[in-house]
Amino acid sequence: MGPRHLARRRGPDRSTIWGIAALVVGLLLLALFFGTKFWAEGQRVAIDEGSLCPKTGPVAVTAVLVDRSDPLGPQQAQRVRQILDRATAEVPTGGRIALYLAEADDFAALQPAFALCNPGKEANPLYQNPKRMRERYEEQFAKRLDTVREALLRPSPRKSSPIMESIKAVCIDAFGAAPAGVPLRLLVVSDFLQHSPVASHYREKNFEALLSDRKLDAVLVDCKGAEVDMVYLLRLGKDGRPKIQNRAHQRFWDLYFQRMNARPKSLEAV
DSSP: OOOOOOOOOOOOOHHHHHHHHHHHHHHHHHHHHHHHHHHHHHHOOOBOTTTOSBTTOOSOEEEEEEOOSSOOOHHHHHHHHHHHHHHHHTSOTTOEEEEEESOOOSSSOOOOSEEEEOOOSOOOTTTOOHHHHHHHIIIIIIHHHHHHHHHHTSOOOOSOBOHHHHHHHHIIIIITTOOTTOOEEEEEEEOOOOBSSSOBTTTOOOHHHHHTOGGGGGGOOOOTTOEEEEEEOOOBOTTSSBSSOSHHHHHHHHHHHHHTTOEEEEEEEO
């Protein structure tokens, strides 16, 4: 018998290899697509369209209390606007900002003139529409905030100045239902010259004694550790100096906020 010729095994041809490679790449791209989609869905935050806040609650709360019992001078108004612009810019996406007038009394709840969350204006193109995001920010948040802010800065002379009552009411309304661990900030724009049936800085100028008076119990509440920034509007007498607003007066407010479980952070005289 002649020698046997063994048949050669032919490997897969190139078209088969390219086909397998294309299939593997396709599967990888498909996995990447669905993985990205699932990741993007996980990043999406459900928004309440009424408040513009995450449905899980705001990630931070800023409350602004404005005392307009006396008119602002031109430079005071300019500086207050700058401070409010900065405070607004510091509200994170998903953070709530609420604006209040210092017009509370001992019992009535104080309702904000404005209260919305910053919906954000920077879109993630993977799952958000950049144009729609910016339009929502401008139309539903920024413009409404600017309109209310300007209204709050218009003078509305009043015989009383219930600043402590208003601070208590704001802490209840703005911070009372805030989720635990959420950063809280209180910005107060006022001359801080308390004048109401509870107490009057025009009558009671011994601020240390006033601070220990039990009648202040009516205007105390837990502010939940909120940071406090004070915009201290100076009221000057005929001699060009403030009559009541001195270091003792400023210290009174520092200690008052501490009794409210709040943390005075800054005081800027304007």
